[in-house]
Amino acid sequence: MSIIITRRSLVAGAAVGAGALLTGCDKIIQHPEARKILFMGEEMQRGLQRALTDRNALVPEFSAAQMSPIFRSNGTRNPGTPAYTEMLVNNFADYRLRVGGLVDRPLSLSLPQLRQMPARAQITRHDCVEGWSAIAKWQGPKLATLLQAAGIRDTARYIVFTCADLYRGTPYYESIDLIDAFHPQTILAWALNDQILDVAHGAPVRLRVERQLGYKHAKYIMAIDAVASLAGIGKGKGGYWEDNVDYDWYAGI
């Protein structure tokens, strides 16, 4: 035997190897190509889920007894801009939800109009990307109802939400595809736990897109636009977090 390896050198070698692998992980994703491969994981997860599971499957709904005692708020807790504060002071009397983009009949809906639309109530689980979950009851019209009322065109591929809260000086924005937009549990909630939606949770209207993580559930929605591509939105990845801190656009896992 010409190769003689002692236990000590093997342990040391393993430790050095582990250390090299760790720093290697941080180094390798500096490379655009490696980064591209790693970021393909999102498309693989989305593709597998869409291919292997029912696209219309409903998330589990819970009973009132199963709800979280306290539903924590996260992200923006109050947009605090002069325009938002003015709306809030007037109890959102001047609020108008604009539905536009690739639609035949752009809409401008007041809060009473939204509340008069047929609503869906659902007790669902909210999963934050950080790992926590909370169960609450949400109520509001289906997004599909609004998109159909506006006459969404065949060329539309994504729905973009523009919000009243500012991140780095620009309004928060998020987007979803039409599979999630037309999902029966995707609603524009104006009530939480049988109360009018409060400021911390996204008043007057926030999105519920139940099969995705919390950051997709845009709060303080001001405008809904149907678009053919995400290229012109923000930096092109479809949302504030996606554009600025590498979060997945598809947050179904």
Add this chain to the structure above:
Amino acid sequence: MNDPARPIATAPVTVIKRHRIATRLWHWITAVAMFIMIGSGIGILKAHPRFYWGRYGANFDQAWTTLDQWPGWVVTLINLLTIPASYNLAISRRWHLFFALVLSFALLGFMIVSLFNRHFQRDLRVRAGELAPREVAHDVREHLALRFHDPKRPAAYNILQKLSYVATIFILLPVMILTGLAMSPAMDAAWPWLLDIFGGRQSARSIHFIAMVALVLFIIAHLALVILAGAWNEVRSMITGRFTVPGHVPAHTGEDAA
């Protein structure tokens, strides 16, 4: 220094083929993937280092364990292992969700191949009598005496080895994958039974964490035993497939632990 890895020059040795290519390939893919999964998983854990039982769980709810209850050396260790080194939830998730697919499909492939090439049936199947208390006690004594290979069948796995491999391959890794899927809101819609078997999403997250700790303990024991059993010989047998055994052994014993 009496190193079992270093055969005595005069003793006759036989080189046998031990691990098949599928086993070796899977082993190393899984080794790298597990390392990345643990590191990136710690990164994700740090975003909300509290664990709950049941369907929901957030800051106002009762946690059964939180990071600030853990001993300092554990926190130091997990800080050392975190991928990426500086906290970045988005990048930890990118690593985790990419290598989750690598780990899962490698396991699936390995399971299919090992059924067909009979690795599972031949080498991992626990045989009648092996679980008898007398046999297990004998194997425990052999481990304590640092004798890991049966001289009559040096390539075969001993019973403790079989049980730990079976637990890892057929219980821990599948539990890891299924609890991981149970944390996906989209998968919970498609496969609601995931929530039923683990008792809710936050229970699944806790079980994911506990199974990870069990896997880390397995890895520590596995590495320690590889070193004690003769590090170079064992590692080489997992790289090239060739394994050196003392004495003259028939080319094929009928019991090859690939």
